[in-house]
Amino acid sequence: MEVLNGSGDAGDLAKARGVLLDPGAGKRRLGAEALRTALVDLHDFWLSSRAAAIGLTDRAALVAVGALGRRELAPHSDLDLVLLHDGRKDVERLAEQLWYPLWDAGIGLDHSVRTPGQAVQVAATDLRAAFGLLEARHIAGDPALSDKVKVAVRQAWRAGIRSRFDEIADSAQERWRKVGDVAHRVEPDLKNGHGGLRDVQLVDALAAAQLVDRPAADVIAARGLLLDVRTELHRLAGRARDVLRAQDADEVAAALEIADRFELARALSGAARSVAFAAEVGLRSARGALPRRGLAALRRAPVRSPLDTGVVEHAGEVTLARDASAARDPALVLRVAATAARTGLPVAAGTLHRLADTAPELREPWPRSALGELLSLLGTGRPLVDVVESLDRTGLWGRLFPEWGAVRDLPPRDRAHVWTVDRHLVEACAQAARLTTRVHRPDLLLIGTLLHDIGKGRGGDHSTIGESLAIQVGRRLGFGEPDVALLGAMVRHHLLLPHTATRRDLEDPTTITRVVETLDHNGLLLDLLEQLAEADSLATGPGVWSPWKQTLIRDLAGRCRALMAGETLPAFGAPTEAELAAAAAVTADGRPQLRVDDTSAPASVVVAIPDQPGALAAAAGVLALHSLEVHAAELHTTGAVAVFTFTVSPKFGGLPDPALLRSDLVRALDGRLVLAEALARKERDYAPMQPSGEAPAPPRVKWFDDEATGAVVLELRGTDRIGLLHRIAVALEGCGADLRWARVATLGASVVDAFCLDSGSGAATLAAADRLRIEKAVLAAAG
Structure with a gap:
């Protein structure tokens, strides 16, 4: 900050920012966290110097909100500033002498001028302003005025949270729907996406209302990674940017000393899932903790309604019955999960943590009841996605499937895939649940689909590696040896039909003969692979399961069935009548x-x-x-x-x-x-x-x-x-x-x-x- 002087020249501020971003040849480049700290200190120093130079002392205060208020200032973040005053006549002069130098220097600025009453009023009517003022930080001027506003805003926030909660929840859900997940997007929005930085701020705001605890250690660590990536993205792009594009990811990874963009994507996925889970659980917990007033305060506590053995509904969540014990009931974890998916109710956070602390690993082979509950869960379709996510974030899914660790948060290697590998497997299983009526063994379709890419992330051919893992899992689940072999063959050959249909001539009898011989003339395996191909494609990304691909695979499967039935295939290469x-x-x-x-x-x-x-x-x-x-x-x-x-x-x-x-x-x-x-x-x-x-x-x-x-x-x-x-x-x-x-x-x-x-x-x-x-x-x- 030696380049700054007491005059408050914004040109010097701009030069100092430039030096921090590009220190020059031979000089040490600041890391992401150190750069944010230096940027915050630089702007605090300039703003306080400028405020003193223009006479901003008593009866007025300058406070920072947004990224500067949270001390999270990325290289090209705008400055969010509020000039508070209690009726000073020269407030317009003060504002002009603060804002205009920043504008002239080309520094992004979001500003407002408020009395304490106006600040509290705008926080009561504008959620974005409320979130910002909850994080307000005094920069210069009268600290008592800043404290007065901060205390008043927080008191009003707590007092009015019941009437505003639906708006908070609805706006978060709409943002998630519009922007998508940080964890599973090839090009995620680090700020606005589901699991992004705005969700950390959401948890902080709920904590300020005294409805939930402050973010846990995993969320704080996730926030640090998200901020570091966003900081390096700003530095690389030379402007404000929140979406991490694929072509920038390798350079960002190198700046953060991460091996490559795939390792960066995996780290981001894990971080974002921690944040997303905390935000979702936080909203549910906050809704249950809302203060009750009037007649609502006189109503009895919610009744615990039985849902299944050892499982009840309480306050709109799936929870454990009072006498339920995972140590005595080996199927309890999966029964809770299946019940949640079947009813559409979330599993209570306390229940998940209790099960994570007390549920033992299932013995091999699994009890028949546990396998039945797993199939019940997988057969629910779309609802299983959120349930598996909640089990995975609390360690329960990995306890059931230790093989899952290699694919957890594993990024895709081609552009057609929009999900991480683990999420793709669950999405494919959800698609397969719609197709179970087309096959004789729906249980094998569901398990085989869940495991079809389980061999990824281990090096080598994932189909071959996956076959041995599927056999291992099938035996653990309690399937008989013929079914275990069929599961292994499903995983080994899950690409056979789509690859043959798109890379071989289906009119050639040799092509059909090869597929039939590869499948050992097993019609059931052919049926399972045909439906798995559809579920896999639908879960890959938009447009992958096209009407034409569907026609090709059905044509191939139909020709294979005809050959298995002993029918004569058409002669190869004969032109049609039209030709x-x-x-x-x-x-x-x-x-x-x-x-x-x-x-x-x-x-x-x-x-x-x-x-x-x-x-x-x-x-x-x-x-x-x-x-x-x-x-x-x-x-x-x-x-x-x-x-x-x-x-x-x-x-x-x-x-x-x-x-x-x-x-x-x-x-x-x-x-x-x-x-x-x-x-x-x-x-x-x-x-x-x-x-x-x-x-x-x-x-x-x-x-x-x-x-x-x-x-x-x-x-x-x-x-x-x-x-x-x-x-x-x-x-x-x-x-x-x-x-x-x-x-x-x-x-x-x-x-x-x-x-x-x-x-x-x-x-x-x-x-x-x-x-x-x-x-x-x-x-x-x-x-």
């Missing part, structure tokens, strides 16, 4: 043909063109130009005619006029329509906007060999673009690749596209140099 007719028409007059079949959804478009370079790229480009989303493309060559069958759906409105599609196709083939330019214009006008400064994730390519058909499958993962299939087709044709079929899966803003390339040698022997050349071309086209 033959289109090819014949081209042969007859030499002109391209285009036919649309919209009798089922999604629709199909058959395009027949005299075999020539660029035919596929032209057809795909015309479809993209008319806003048709391509889900799959099958290719056949009939004589000298190339026939493409596209499965499509319109992104907007209905299907375009086939005559217009054909006209544009002819123009594209003869060069009158330059597709690259037309698609670039369309992308410029209609592509979704990226957040400011955010670059899309770089595309990736994976290769899969199919030894049976002599083909290889190139899988492209990247960000969706208008005309992407056209660009990839141009790249593949430029490399001389022989494309057999393509499948396109759009997962929100991401795509997973598979292209089957024929090696032409009868074996999957596409040379490494050729693969590298094709891969570079495809990545360049997708980038």
